[in-house]
Amino acid sequence: MFAATLLLLAVLTATATLQFLLSSRQLAGLQLDREIAFRAAEVALLDGEADLMAAMAGNGPPDRLDPVPASGACGRGMQAGICVPATGSLPVWQAWLSGSASTDDIGVPFGTFTGKTMPALPQGIAGTSIPPRYVAELVGDGAAPMEYSRQTAMPRLRVTAIGFGRNRDTTAVVQSVIQP
Secondary structure, eight states: OHHHHHHHHHHHHHHHHHHHHHHHHHHHHHHHHHHHHHHHHHHHHHHHHHHHHHHHHTOSSTTSSSSOOOTTEEBOGGGBTEEEOOTTSOOTTHHHHHTOSOGGGSSEETTTTTOOOOOOOOTTOOOOOSOOEEEEEEESSTTSOOOOOTTSOOOEEEEEEEEEOSSTTSEEEEEEEEOO
């Protein structure tokens, strides 16, 4: 009876130790996935800012900011990824946070207008192959048509980007406001 009790105690201790080690490994993996998603979102944010700054300076693709989508709508074609929020409505990127829409339905993938590409990851390197996305919204006087010249103030744009970890379930969202 004594030997059986000691054996049972040893088995329970080993099980608890194994559970602790596996939980620690899982937590470390989740943190790595969050970091990968965050870095991917940062890259998409910088790509979106570069795209829009070039378009506002006249160095980007032609017609990137002209015409501006109607209030409450997002652009298509050359205006893809540019939205004008309707007064009193939630921003389009809120669906990324709530999960109420597919992430592929909002914004544009990294490199769409700048021509940049995701690097190929060597075997054994932790990273993501899922391209991050970004969306830009006019803020402030966003409902007004974007008619500006070098003498008038450029519009303010809120750029929001989403990055993914090693799978689509791990995401990070970052945001900035730009005005050249």
